[in-house]
Amino acid sequence: MAYGQFAFIYDHLMEDVPYDKWVEYVKSIKGRHAKGKQDFSIVDVGCGTGEMTIRFAKEGWKVSGVDLSESMLAVAHEKSVQAGVTIPYFEQNMTELDGFAGTDCVTIFCDSLNYLRTEEEIRETFNRVYTQLAHGGLFMFDVHSLFKMSQIFVNSTFTNVEEEVSYIWNCFAGEEANSVEHELSFFVLDEESGQYSRFDEVHYQRTHSVDLYKKWLEEAGFELLSLTGDFSMEHLADQAERVFFAARKI
Secondary structure, three states: OOOHHHHOEEEEHHOOOOHHHHHHHHHHHHHHHOOOOOOEEEEEOOOOOOOOHHHHHHOOOOOEEEEOOOOOOOOHHHHHHHHHHOEEEEEHHHHHOOOOOEEEEEEOOHHHHHOOOHHHHHHHHHHHHHHHHEEEEEEEEEEOOOOHHHHHOOOEEEOOOOEEEEEEEEEEEEOOOEEEEEEEEEEOOOOOOOOOOEEEEEEEOOOOOOHHHHHHHHHEEEEEEEEEEEOOOOOOOOOOOOEEEEEEEE
């Protein structure tokens, strides 16, 4: 999926997203299961505009970013230069992840995995991640919960009105079980003309039960280390909106 024009206003719309909490999550899992690891290497899959990727690099880790969107990667590269960190970025589909053999950690955060349409794509992604990790390497990802899909997204409308960027975001049940189609209309101010331009995007997401994700991890060869929700390191609440998985290659 390519984000098109969306990539260039993405950071403005996501400025309140708690990226630092994802970093703390990774640090916590690393501290528990790879505490003594020197020269920690991490591949940030679905890196988008590099917000977390840059934060990972500032932790002193050896970081690579992977995304399917060329325009997202262009923004990420520019931001990395401005931040004074050197990060290689690669345009790849996560189902075809390659070129990172022996890495210590792979992350797929911000519900990027939910953009895969089929169960086979998820299984293939897990298999590709497994082949890229070193023995004992860590795999961390998050997904939307079934609760969030059915109780928060489906048949909901979200709006935001600001001077520079406004949007209308409608959510509808998708054709597949536990899927959502996000229809977004953006209105972006052109500072020179003072006029607004409209563009539209459709985004698709699908999630699955916790048991299925656990099953697919096991089939790929992973050991599940923790299962938590909404950035908690201790438990997964029934109405958690975001489910976190941490696994290890065995």
